[in-house]
Amino acid sequence: MTDTNPTQQFGSDRVKRGLAKMLKGGVIMDVVTPEQARIAEDAGAVAVMALERVPADIRAQGGVARMSDPDLIEAIIAEVSVPVMAKARIGHFVEAQVLQALDVDYIDESEVLSPADYVNHIDKWQFTVPFVCGATNLGEALRRINEGAAMIRSKGEAGTGDVSEATKHIRQITSEINTLKSMTKDELYVAAKELQAPHDLVAEVASTGKLPVVLFTAGGVATPADAAMMMQLGADGVFVGSGIFKSGNPEQRAAAIVKATTFYDDPSVIAEVSRGLGEAMVGINVGDLPAPHRLAERGW
Amino acid sequence: MVTAKHPKVGVLALQGDVREHVRVLSGLGADVVPVRRPSELDEVQGLVIPGGESSVMDKLARSFGLFESLRQRIRSGMPVYGTCAGLIMLADRVEDASPGQQTLGGLDVTVRRNAFGSQLESFETELSVPSVADEPMHAVFIRAPIVESVGDAATTLASLGDGRVVAVEQGNLIGTSFHPEMTGNTVFHEYFLRRVRAVADTASATP
Numbered sequence: 001m002t003d004t005n006p007t008q009q010f011g012s013d014r015v016k017r018g019l020a021k022m023l024k025g026g027v028i029m030d031v032v033t034p035e036q037a038r039i040a041e042d043a044g045a046v047a048v049m050a051l052e053r054v055p056a057d058i059r060a061q062g063g064v065a066r067m068s069d070p071d072l073i074e075a076i077i078a079e080v081s082v083p084v085m086a087k088a089r090i091g092h093f094v095e096a097q098v099l100q101a102l103d104v105d106y107i108d109e110s111e112v113l114s115p116a117d118y119v120n121h122i123d124k125w126q127f128t129v130p131f132v133c134g135a136t137n138l139g140e141a142l143r144r145i146n147e148g149a150a151m152i153r154s155k156g157e158a159g160t161g162d163v164s165e166a167t168k169h170i171r172q173i174t175s176e177i178n179t180l181k182s183m184t185k186d187e188l189y190v191a192a193k194e195l196q197a198p199h200d201l202v203a204e205v206a207s208t209g210k211l212p213v214v215l216f217t218a219g220g221v222a223t224p225a226d227a228a229m230m231m232q233l234g235a236d237g238v239f240v241g242s243g244i245f246k247s248g249n250p251e252q253r254a255a256a257i258v259k260a261t262t263f264y265d266d267p268s269v270i271a272e273v274s275r276g277l278g279e280a281m282v283g284i285n286v287g288d289l290p291a292p293h294r295l296a297e298r299g300w
Numbered sequence: 301m302v303t304a305k306h307p308k309v310g311v312l313a314l315q316g317d318v319r320e321h322v323r324v325l326s327g328l329g330a331d332v333v334p335v336r337r338p339s340e341l342d343e344v345q346g347l348v349i350p351g352g353e354s355s356v357m358d359k360l361a362r363s364f365g366l367f368e369s370l371r372q373r374i375r376s377g378m379p380v381y382g383t384c385a386g387l388i389m390l391a392d393r394v395e396d397a398s399p400g401q402q403t404l405g406g407l408d409v410t411v412r413r414n415a416f417g418s419q420l421e422s423f424e425t426e427l428s429v430p431s432v433a434d435e436p437m438h439a440v441f442i443r444a445p446i447v448e449s450v451g452d453a454a455t456t457l458a459s460l461g462d463g464r465v466v467a468v469e470q471g472n473l474i475g476t477s478f479h480p481e482m483t484g485n486t487v488f489h490e491y492f493l494r495r496v497r498a499v500a501d502t503a504s505a506t507p
């Protein structure tokens with residue numbers, strides 16, 4: 001062995017995308033207090049998302065939704081041993097700088113908060129901390145990856161308990177990937193133009209048949225069966241926002257969703273963990289939401 | 301009967317970077333299956349415990365009756381290679397564990413979870429592992445554990461420049477803080493598969 005200390009490289013692409021790989025097959029849960037964070041870790045959350053209000057409350061209360069109080073984020077980091085994520089507004093690079101200074105493990109540049117810039121997203125290459133971003137289709141996912149996102153989640157329609165939008169987005173992304181796979185090389189130039197995404201990323205997806213980063217689903221997941229369906233549709237894992245702590249029995253529901261995510265292809269396990277969970281979040285049908293209140297339409 | 305040349309090995313598939321390990325092991329000619337249930341564990345001659353969240357793997361292994369089967373197989377000498385969370389699962393003692401967290405044990409070491417700090421402290425570096433590879437290998441550490449102390453029964457395989465231990469072995473158990481499955485360097489997986497073949501050969505030689 002040598003005595004020299006070889007250089008250590010921090011914040012590389014591989015290191016940023018790598019943490020998302022470690023989260024695969026897991027459930028990331030929204031929490032608004034250290035107590036909820038403790039419940040989430042004890043139930044088997046693979047990471048927690050620290051925020052001040054869950055999307056259902058942001059919806060109900062209205063107003064501008066911003067980054068959480070640093071005191072709250074630090075208290076949640078102090079409480080748990082699993083990774084802690086926190087949300088910055090779309091385009092709000094200073095909120096992202098603050099979250100990095102607070103030592104969060106991942107930043108979610110999130111449409112659940114009010115956008116701070118209606119033109120630009122954050123230049124995520126400038127950060128050591130990795131970012132996850134939402135996408136409703138493949139072009140949007142590749143634009144975010146081009147800006148430095150190290151993980152993608154489908155957007156769904158957060159805070160509704162209605163999983164139909166999450167289903168639509170994961171199906172859309174998967175089917176667009178399948179279309180690319182069947183194209184010849186010369187067709188990929190036009191495909192890149194139509195997807196409004198860089199050609200090199202489009203060519204990479206066409207040849208590998210998958211996104212270059214981990215893909216989770218989010219938005220409206222409220223039951224073990226919802227989570228298992230997202231996994232069967234090809235997600236690498238799930239985010240559960242309001243679905244846990246807006247339900248009758250958060251501890252049991254959280255643990256059930258974790259188990260259903262691992263045994264997503266085993267209906268007998270999903271049936272077993274779905275028994276006696278009590279009331280799921282009441283929810284809102286996405287069709288009843290007037291267009292200006294649809295969060296998935298934020299970001300581009 | 302599976303031939304020793306193409307041993308049947310499992311990757312613990314409760315959570316984590318399962319697919320990365322499956323790809324490396326398949327590339328090396330192993331017959332690879334995901335393991336989530338005791339019946340699946342019964343069919344394999346060796347097991348990789350992937351990177352991921354050790355506290356989650358622990359809970360799921362205990363909820364679905366896999367935990368005791370895993371312990372028994374480890375005690376009876378099945379080769380197991382653990383990366384990151386897998387190293388934690390194999391350690392006899394864990395510092396900074398999640399409340400109530402248990403490990404399978406087998407490696408006489410004390411491992412500290414998230415020993416480097418948050419994700420900002422995750423890094424890549426070159427690492428020399430003299431007993432496994434001639435050349436230094438590229439190693440990726442992600443919210444990685446370190447081996448705080450190595451008991452008499454275990455052997456150090458690699459340390460960082462500052463002396464912190466990041467790879468150990470004991471009998472047929474191997475553990476690394478880092479993720480060879482992410483870099484394309486297959487020496488640790490080959491090292492593990494040699495153990496699996498050796499154990500399979502011994503078993504088939506017994507009348």
